[in-house]
Amino acid sequence: MGEQVTNVGIVGTGVISGTYLEHLAKLPGVQVVAVADLDLSRAQAIADQNPGVRALTSEDLFADPDVDIVLNLTIPAAHAPVHQAALQAGKHVYGEKPLAVDRAEAEPLLKLAAANNLRIGCAPDTVLGTGTQTARVALDRGDIGVPTAASAYFVTPGHELWHPAPEFYYQQGGGPLLDMGPYYITSLVTLLGPVKRVTGRAGRSQEQRKVHTGPRAGETFPVDVPTHVTGVLEHESGALTTVLMSFDVWAARLPRIEIYGTEGSLSVPDPNGFDGTVEIATATNRDWTQLPVAGGYAGAGRGVGVADMARALRNNEPHRADGALAYHVLDVMESLLESAAQDQSVDVASTVQRPAAVPLGASPELA
Incomplete structure (x- = not known):
């Protein structure tokens, strides 16, 4: 057959x-x-x-x-x-x-x-790779006790430094949160579960930006959206995540994602990639130690979510990178911006189940 x-x-x-x-x-x-x-x-x-x-x-x-x-x-x-x-x-x-x-x-x-x-x-299906999935295994087996908090940071001085036509990053639907937030918030929901409430603040450092490269170098364009968004996500589990997404930072020494628990801390690799090193520090060993790969699609690249969905269709099972998860992530991001604009906390109307973990050694045909 x-x-x-x-x-x-x-x-x-x-x-x-x-x-x-x-x-x-x-x-x-x-x-x-x-x-x-x-x-x-x-x-x-x-x-x-x-x-x-x-x-x-x-x-x-x-x-x-x-x-x-x-x-x-x-x-x-x-x-x-x-x-x-x-x-x-x-x-x-x-x-x-x-x-x-x-x-x-x-x-x-x-x-x-x-x-x-x-x-x-x-997308993103990056969370199905060995990076986020190894962190998921560590959390689920209690390596850092009960997760109580997390931090997630993405900062850059702005895409106009390298992109020859960067305007769309600064128009409605753009900005650092909607551009990069899906990677970070999808990973956070995969690790800590859905978000029930957010409190946000947002600002912009410049009303105009300048193209730095390509045939239009030197041209200025307007900034229509917040370029620095920060806030707190309250997960249904009770964990609190501090987020910072910015196009206004020239240099920083910040983690991508860290999870903090009652018995230790977990360092999670860049959620814009499929793999990367997961590190742990505990109450008994506060030196950061690398964890061995413990889950996820090894060697994954863009499209593994499509293959995961195809297998799930054939087997009549749920797929992992699904529309409900993507909608919840969009809801969280919109709510964060609304919170900043309204100067008050905003309840997130949607919720979602954590997608099933990807076992160690899985392939999209078998997982």
Whole structure:
């Protein structure tokens, strides 16, 4: 009996599609059979480089009976419309983060999928790698006692230093929280569970920024969103996470994520990567010590969440990087910004179950 394979059609053939194509080709149980783009010639170029892949219009890809999952790699503003079109065509969907630009766009997608027995998956799937999953094992077996608090930091002086057209990072839907927050908050929910309340503060250091590289170097552009967001997430478990996401910091010595418990502390690697070193310091040994890999998809890359979803579909099991988790993360981020604007704590309306842990030695076909 041959291996069961789930067929994937990609919409959006920008730079990130190359990474997905590279990693999906190595994963069991999935194969890319079609690509689509507003620029059909760009889709055709991808198809020419990948035998067995056809270039289609988006409409034809949605209608293609060979496509089981639509992988949505369009720009964030197009995430919700493409998801909706694919779901209406009877396809399961998986997309890049964020699920949509806001809750108002995202909530109807979840309802549409549920009403039609379809699934939504969403990046980041970095949390399925050995970094976050090893930390998850350490927490679940009680290595640091009861987790009581955490910290999460992402800081940079701004993407305009390297990006030749950085304006979208500083427009509605951008900013450090919505740009990088999905990696950090998805990891925090995976480790500590859902968030029930947030208190936030936000500011911006400049009203104008300057392009530093490329043909438009020297041009200025307006800043429309907060560029420094900080606050506290209150998890349903009682743990309190301090978050700081900023485009206003030139240099800092800060951890990516640390978890603090009654019997020790855990250092979690960069959630924008799949692996990395997990370290522990305890009440009896306060020197940081590296933990051996204890869980997660080894050697994972972008697309492992798609393969995890495909396996779950075939086995009628829950998938890990799912729409409910992505919606909760979006809800937490929006609530944090609302808290800052309203000068008061905000209750997070949604909740979600922690996704199942990924066992040591798992492959997307078996986990």
